[in-house]
Amino acid sequence: MGELKHALAETAEATAQVLDAWLAPVPGAVGRVVEAMRYGALGGGKRLRPFLVVQSAALFDVPRQQALHAAAALEMVHCYSLIHDDLPAMDDSDLRRGRPTVHREFDDATAVLAGDGLLTEAFAVLADPRTHPDAAVRVELVAALAAASGSAGMVGGQMIDLSPERSGLDLDGITHLQRLKTGALITFACEAGASLGRAPADARAALAAYAGELGLAFQIVDDLLDAAGSAEELGKPTGQDAALGKATFVGQLGLEGARVKAEALIETARTRLDLFGEKADFLRETATFVLQRRS
Amino acid sequence: MGELKHALAETAEATAQVLDAWLAPVPGAVGRVVEAMRYGALGGGKRLRPFLVVQSAALFDVPRQQALHAAAALEMVHCYSLIHDDLPAMDDSDLRRGRPTVHREFDDATAVLAGDGLLTEAFAVLADPRTHPDAAVRVELVAALAAASGSAGMVGGQMIDLSPERSGLDLDGITHLQRLKTGALITFACEAGASLGRAPADARAALAAYAGELGLAFQIVDDLLDAAGSAEELGKPTGQDAALGKATFVGQLGLEGARVKAEALIETARTRLDLFGEKADFLRETATFVLQRRS
Numbered sequence: 186m187g188e189l190k191h192a193l194a195e196t197a198e199a200t201a202q203v204l205d206a207w208l209a210p211v212p213g214a215v216g217r218v219v220e221a222m223r224y225g226a227l228g229g230g231k232r233l234r235p236f237l238v239v240q241s242a243a244l245f246d247v248p249r250q251q252a253l254h255a256a257a258a259l260e261m262v263h264c265y266s267l268i269h270d271d272l273p274a275m276d277d278s279d280l281r282r283g284r285p286t287v288h289r290e291f292d293d294a295t296a297v298l299a300g301d302g303l304l305t306e307a308f309a310v311l312a313d314p315r316t317h318p319d320a321a322v323r324v325e326l327v328a329a330l331a332a333a334s335g336s337a338g339m340v341g342g343q344m345i346d347l348s349p350e351r352s353g354l355d356l357d358g359i360t361h362l363q364r365l366k367t368g369a370l371i372t373f374a375c376e377a378g379a380s381l382g383r384a385p386a387d388a389r390a391a392l393a394a395y396a397g398e399l400g401l402a403f404q405i406v407d408d409l410l411d412a413a414g415s416a417e418e419l420g421k422p423t424g425q426d427a428a429l430g431k432a433t434f435v436g437q438l439g440l441e442g443a444r445v446k447a448e449a450l451i452e453t454a455r456t457r458l459d460l461f462g463e464k465a466d467f468l469r470e471t472a473t474f475v476l477q478r479r480s
Numbered sequence: 481m482g483e484l485k486h487a488l489a490e491t492a493e494a495t496a497q498v499l500d501a502w503l504a505p506v507p508g509a510v511g512r513v514v515e516a517m518r519y520g521a522l523g524g525g526k527r528l529r530p531f532l533v534v535q536s537a538a539l540f541d542v543p544r545q546q547a548l549h550a551a552a553a554l555e556m557v558h559c560y561s562l563i564h565d566d567l568p569a570m571d572d573s574d575l576r577r578g579r580p581t582v583h584r585e586f587d588d589a590t591a592v593l594a595g596d597g598l599l600t601e602a603f604a605v606l607a608d609p610r611t612h613p614d615a616a617v618r619v620e621l622v623a624a625l626a627a628a629s630g631s632a633g634m635v636g637g638q639m640i641d642l643s644p645e646r647s648g649l650d651l652d653g654i655t656h657l658q659r660l661k662t663g664a665l666i667t668f669a670c671e672a673g674a675s676l677g678r679a680p681a682d683a684r685a686a687l688a689a690y691a692g693e694l695g696l697a698f699q700i701v702d703d704l705l706d707a708a709g710s711a712e713e714l715g716k717p718t719g720q721d722a723a724l725g726k727a728t729f730v731g732q733l734g735l736e737g738a739r740v741k742a743e744a745l746i747e748t749a750r751t752r753l754d755l756f757g758e759k760a761d762f763l764r765e766t767a768t769f770v771l772q773r774r775s
Contacts (some may be wrong), residue, residue, distance in 0.1 A: 214643035214645050214646075215640060218636060265596075269593075273569075274567070274569070274592055292569075297564055297569055298638055302630055302635045304596065304599055304600065305599065306626065308622055308625075309622075311622070312620075320616040320618075320619045323615075323619045324607050324619045325607075328607035332604060335597055335600035336510060344513035347589050348512065
């Protein structure tokens, strides 16, 4: 696990460098929204999605800088969604990763614009030749990221999360919600590596299956942490789902049932990677890491 | 002018059809955000930007359906910006095009998500082969739209508009603000036609110059209407800029000076189109129309 943590930290740092370069500070009044975009995108986090992009791309010997650009684009979308999610009109959160949220550090209007700016910039990064020399690959990434993050993906999941139906969802409903709200971006992360590497169909299918199971397990562990973790470890308040009356995997399956389910998913996810041999060792360890994480 | 109005109405209808097809209603809880996206994108408007795309593309004999797809993508970005602009955290507007704004018809959270969804979908449309068979052209459009609508374009302009410096801007400052906030998308509209038609450099430069002058004149006329128009004609309250203490072209140049400036810009814009001959007649008339509009 020590080697994985080192690799994760290294990718986090390399992704931050690409983000830092793309989101260069500018003078004048415009500078404020760029500053807010930087605050929202460069504030740490595990950078799990970038790591999945980089590791999936490595399976197909994609140049590292290309993978890091796709990773940065994906992270911009992830961070924009957190900024908008935290707004008073949405979850109304004051804390994120142990720091004030963007609208608390700046103001609501700037947070709306910073989110919009990051979402827009993500597509600028994917369209840039540094992401891939072949325009066909770049446009495939644009289409895939738009599909994963729009109303048929992440935005749709956020809508379900805010709906009156949310509290009464059954296991199928929560699973569907997870697939849209967080699963779609995790799947994009792994598929982006395959796109960059022009991977054959069987490799793409294996990565998509791995990503689906990993993403679901990730959410179940999130629910377990929210139910049982400490706010200090997590960097944000816990017990929120129960307080809000939201149906969760833990509510549906119980603490033990949820834990067993997550373990089974991770076991299956790991076997999806058999065809990649040792090259997929970090992806296998990532699955185990997701299961064991405490924050 | 009658023929122009007919052509404008026809393009508005054709653009609405593409938007309607792309934003097809979906069942379940996700349906609410799609419904809000439809409400925000299909609620009328002059569809000036789509018309500019279609007419610029026609100069190079681009198939109409391709131009309409690029037009729909651009309109999605325009409409998302109106939805977010109207939010309580931003301009806090209750009315848009004579109807309740999206957050008044739905709620704040749904309006945030609907804007996010439309922005995302715009890039999905541009990445689609129906917009152009050549991936290199599609990715060029993606890059151009992202540049026009991000922090170096529209979002940056919105940030300036909300800044404390806003009220004290001089003529250069207001012109810069306009170029970012509204000019960038109008320029994209004309350049998209050139991209779709793989136009030569001189044609692109002529269209970009036309678009720059048209966009600036458009904003000056907006200021004139806000200062002197009636709320009934405009479909939204007037006199808002003065009430908010915002520096405007009318404030800087006076009613007469602003009118003269707009007329000169439109005259120049029309001559930019000389190299296109009769094919650019509608674009010339559009410039005159922008000058004479009452709403």
